[in-house]
Amino acid sequence: MTTVAFIGLGIMGGPMAANLVKAGFEVAGYNRSPDKVAALVDAGGRGADSVAEAVRDADVIITMVPDSPDVEAVTGGDDGVFASARSGALYVDMSTIRPDVAVRVAEAGRKAGLRVLDAPVSGGEAGAIEASLSIMVGGEPGDFEDARPVLEAVGKTIVHVGPAGSGQTVKAANQLIVAVNIEVLAEAVVFLEAYGVDTKAALEVLGGGLAGSTVLNRKGTNMLDRQFKPGFRLALHHKDLGIVTSAAREAGVAIPLGAVVAQLVGALVARGDGGLDHSGLLKLVAELSGRGLSGRDTETKEES
Numbered sequence: 001m002t003t004v005a006f007i008g009l010g011i012m013g014g015p016m017a018a019n020l021v022k023a024g025f026e027v028a029g030y031n032r033s034p035d036k037v038a039a040l041v042d043a044g045g046r047g048a049d050s051v052a053e054a055v056r057d058a059d060v061i062i063t064m065v066p067d068s069p070d071v072e073a074v075t076g077g078d079d080g081v082f083a084s085a086r087s088g089a090l091y092v093d094m095s096t097i098r099p100d101v102a103v104r105v106a107e108a109g110r111k112a113g114l115r116v117l118d119a120p121v122s123g124g125e126a127g128a129i130e131a132s133l134s135i136m137v138g139g140e141p142g143d144f145e146d147a148r149p150v151l152e153a154v155g156k157t158i159v160h161v162g163p164a165g166s167g168q169t170v171k172a173a174n175q176l177i178v179a180v181n182i183e184v185l186a187e188a189v190v191f192l193e194a195y196g197v198d199t200k201a202a203l204e205v206l207g208g209g210l211a212g213s214t215v216l217n218r219k220g221t222n223m224l225d226r227q228f229k230p231g232f233r234l235a236l237h238h239k240d241l242g243i244v245t246s247a248a249r250e251a252g253v254a255i256p257l258g259a260v261v262a263q264l265v266g267a268l269v270a271r272g273d274g275g276l277d278h279s280g281l282l283k284l285v286a287e288l289s290g291r292g293l294s295g296r297d298t299e300t301k302e303e304s
């Protein structure tokens with residue numbers, strides 16, 4: 001039996017770790033706030049009190065934490081993944097972080113005797129619960145093949161996209177596409193509401209044509225209902241748009257639409273809406289149109 005250590009049991013990591021248990025892996029989980037470990041224990045996993053304890057006997061170690069500094073904090077130091085894991089273990093970071101940091105982490109891991117993959121995911125909370133995530137993987141092809149059985153327990157579309165850091169570059173492109181899609185969906189919803197059309201019927205027919213998308217299927221109803229419980233927090237999408245705008249600038253690539261949406265997401269986070277789902281972009285579009293929330297404001301405001 002392959003033993004998996006899972007660090008970061010939040011919106012994504014919680015259900016992913018539970019799916020690994022379901023697939024027959026022995027899973028030891030660690031989370032900064034200990035209360036989130038309970039759900040993994042209920043699902044049949046084992047709780048650990050520290051990173052070192054979680055990874056000590058693991059064949060595969062997965063991290064699913066918010067940002068680049070979190071990955072560096074969990075992997076480095078005397079009690080971190082690299083100091084505590086067995087030599088030859090596979091370390092798979094599934095968080096979304098900067099591609100250059102992923103390369104640095106891979107080098108540090110290799111020096112510590114580990115095999116390292118960056119394997120960020122797309123598909124949202126629903127994809128994590130349904131084990132249907134898209135997983136874009138950077139690293140050595142042989143390590144990718146060894147990680148495949150574990151990745152197949154949490155995802156459906158699993159593709160090796162190149163050397164270390166490549167998974168994160170592909171994920172940055174993913175976040176650009178998703179953010180711009182959500183923004184134009186929000187603009188379309190506010191536009192439709194302004195004309196008083198049956199918005200539910202409108203989204204149904206739009207979903208069947210060229211305008212159809214996973215974003216429309218997953219986020220359209222949330223927007224109509226003004227339901228912005230995360231899901232994917234605007235604060236995390238703000239982080240990802242920072243990654244893609246700076247990586248595009250370094251590459252000399254213009255992303256004008258992405259840059260505008262990055263500003264809109266940044267504005268929502270700056271005013272305290274970072275805890276809302278990224279479909280909360282609709283709030284800003286409605287306000288820019290002088291329409292407020294049309295008296296159907298059911299979202300809960302959370303801290304970013």
Ligand code: NAP
Pocket residue numbers: 007008009010011012013030031032033036064065066067070073074094095096097121122123124125231232233236
């Ligand atoms: P989340 O709900 O905030 O979960 C992150 C978890 O990591 C939290 O439970 C947090 O613990 C824990 N954590 C943070 N630092 C830690 C540390 N040093 N040691 C141990 N645990 C630590 O975020 P999420 O939505 O699951 O996102 C996780 C990653 O997946 C992010 O990089 C995000 O960009 C990416 N992602 C998210 C989605 C989505 O739809 N949510 C989709 C694709 C990719 P606390 O409870 O103490 O905060």
